[in-house]
Amino acid sequence: MIKYPILEKGATIGVTAPSSGVPSELHHLLKSAFKSVEKKGFNFICGETAWTQEKEKSASAIKRAEEFNKMMLSDDIQLIIPPWGGELLIETLEYIDFENIKSKWILGYSDISLLLLAITLKTGTATAHGTNLVDLRGEYSDDTTAMWRTVLSTKMNESILQHSSEKYQKEWQPDNPTPYIFNLTEQTYWKSTVNEKVKIQGRLLGGCIDIIRHLIGTPYGNVQNFKENYIEGDSVIWYLENLQLSPTELRRTLVQMKLAGWFEECSGITFGRSPTNPTVTNYTVEDVYKELSKELQIPILYDIDCGHVPPQMTFINGAFAEVESENGQGTVLQTFK
Structure with a gap:
C-alpha cells in the first residue's frame, strides 16, 4: 500500500536544499517566496543550505543529507519544499535515512525529482512532483500551479481532478515577472x-x-x-x-x-x-x-x-x-x- 501524507491548514514548511541553494545575489527571491507563502497561512523553518551555493551545490553531500534527514524526522515540520532544483542531488542518496523517513510531503521538480522517485520506490511513501518554492513568490499563482495545495490536502481514498492549462510560458523572463511570476x-x-x-x-x-x-x-x-x-x-x-x-x-x-x-x-x-x-x-x-x-x-x-x-x-x-x-x-x- 502507498502511504499518503496529509497537508493540514497552517502547516510548517521546511526549506532545505538537497541540490542547489540560493546564492547571495538571489536571496531576495527566497525572501519574497517566504512572504508570499506566509500570506497563505503557512509557517517556515529554513535550513542553512537554502542560503548557500558553491561549486554547483548548496553544501557537501553529507551536510545536505543531514539537514534533510533532520527535517524529515522533525515533528515541527509537515512539508518540505526546496528552493529549486540543481545538478548534484545524486551525491546525497547514500546518506539519506530512507529507513526512518516519516510520512510528510516533499514537493519539487527538476533535480529534486531524483529524490522524490527514490523515496517512493524504496519506501512506498507518496511524493509530490510540482512547483518549487521560488516560483511561489508571486502575489498569487496561476490556476494550474495553485493546485499544489489542493492536491496535497487530498485525504486517503479521495480523488482530485486537474485540468490542462489554458496557456504556457515559452521563455523565462526573470526581469519581467507577472503577479503570478510566469509569462x-x-x-x-x-x-x-x-x-x-x-x-x-x-x-x-x-x-x-x-x-x-x-x-x-x-x-x-x-x-x-x-x-x-x-x-x-x-x-x-x-x-x-x-x-x-x-x-x-x-x-x-x-x-x-x-x-x-x-x-x-x-x-x-x-x-x-x-x-x-x-x-x-x-x-x-x-x-x-x-x-x-x-x-x-x-x-x-x-x-x-x-x-x-x-x-x-x-x-x-x-x-x-x-x-x-x-x-x-x-x-x-x-x-x-
Missing part, C-alpha cells in the same frame, strides 16, 4: 501518438528524465520491487520531462529504461513540454515518441503540463491516476488509494 503567452495543446481520444490509468511514477535515468541499476531505482510490494499488480503511467537531452540521447535513455524493465506493465507514458527539442539529421523528438509508442504498444501523450516549461500540474508518485486527452486538452484524476 503565460502560448496556447496549451496536449498531443498524442494516436489519432484518437486517449484514456489511460495506472500508478504514477516519473520526473525529469535527464536526472531520474541515473537511478537505473542502483538500489534507489528498483521499479520491480516497488511494483511487487506497493501497488498490488496495478500498471504504471510514467510522466517524464526532458530538460536538455537531444533526440538521440533521449532515445538511448528510453531504450535503456525499457531494457531495465521500467516499462513492463506500463499502460502509457506522458511527456512534459521541453525547452529543448533540436533536430538531429531529420530525427525529431516526435520520431522518438512514435517509435517508443509502437514498440511498447501504448499511447504516448506529450507537451503536457509538467516540468521546466510552466505551468505544471502536481503529480503524485504512487497515486492511482486516470489520464485523459482529446482535442488538445486533458485531465488528470488522481486517487489516493
Whole structure:
C-alpha cells in the first residue's frame, strides 16, 4: 500500500536544499517566496543550505543529507519544499535515512525529482512532483500551479481532478515577472501518438528524465520491487520531462529504461513540454515518441503540463491516476488509494 501524507491548514514548511541553494545575489527571491507563502497561512523553518551555493551545490553531500534527514524526522515540520532544483542531488542518496523517513510531503521538480522517485520506490511513501518554492513568490499563482495545495490536502481514498492549462510560458523572463511570476503567452495543446481520444490509468511514477535515468541499476531505482510490494499488480503511467537531452540521447535513455524493465506493465507514458527539442539529421523528438509508442504498444501523450516549461500540474508518485486527452486538452484524476 502507498502511504499518503496529509497537508493540514497552517502547516510548517521546511526549506532545505538537497541540490542547489540560493546564492547571495538571489536571496531576495527566497525572501519574497517566504512572504508570499506566509500570506497563505503557512509557517517556515529554513535550513542553512537554502542560503548557500558553491561549486554547483548548496553544501557537501553529507551536510545536505543531514539537514534533510533532520527535517524529515522533525515533528515541527509537515512539508518540505526546496528552493529549486540543481545538478548534484545524486551525491546525497547514500546518506539519506530512507529507513526512518516519516510520512510528510516533499514537493519539487527538476533535480529534486531524483529524490522524490527514490523515496517512493524504496519506501512506498507518496511524493509530490510540482512547483518549487521560488516560483511561489508571486502575489498569487496561476490556476494550474495553485493546485499544489489542493492536491496535497487530498485525504486517503479521495480523488482530485486537474485540468490542462489554458496557456504556457515559452521563455523565462526573470526581469519581467507577472503577479503570478510566469509569462503565460502560448496556447496549451496536449498531443498524442494516436489519432484518437486517449484514456489511460495506472500508478504514477516519473520526473525529469535527464536526472531520474541515473537511478537505473542502483538500489534507489528498483521499479520491480516497488511494483511487487506497493501497488498490488496495478500498471504504471510514467510522466517524464526532458530538460536538455537531444533526440538521440533521449532515445538511448528510453531504450535503456525499457531494457531495465521500467516499462513492463506500463499502460502509457506522458511527456512534459521541453525547452529543448533540436533536430538531429531529420530525427525529431516526435520520431522518438512514435517509435517508443509502437514498440511498447501504448499511447504516448506529450507537451503536457509538467516540468521546466510552466505551468505544471502536481503529480503524485504512487497515486492511482486516470489520464485523459482529446482535442488538445486533458485531465488528470488522481486517487489516493
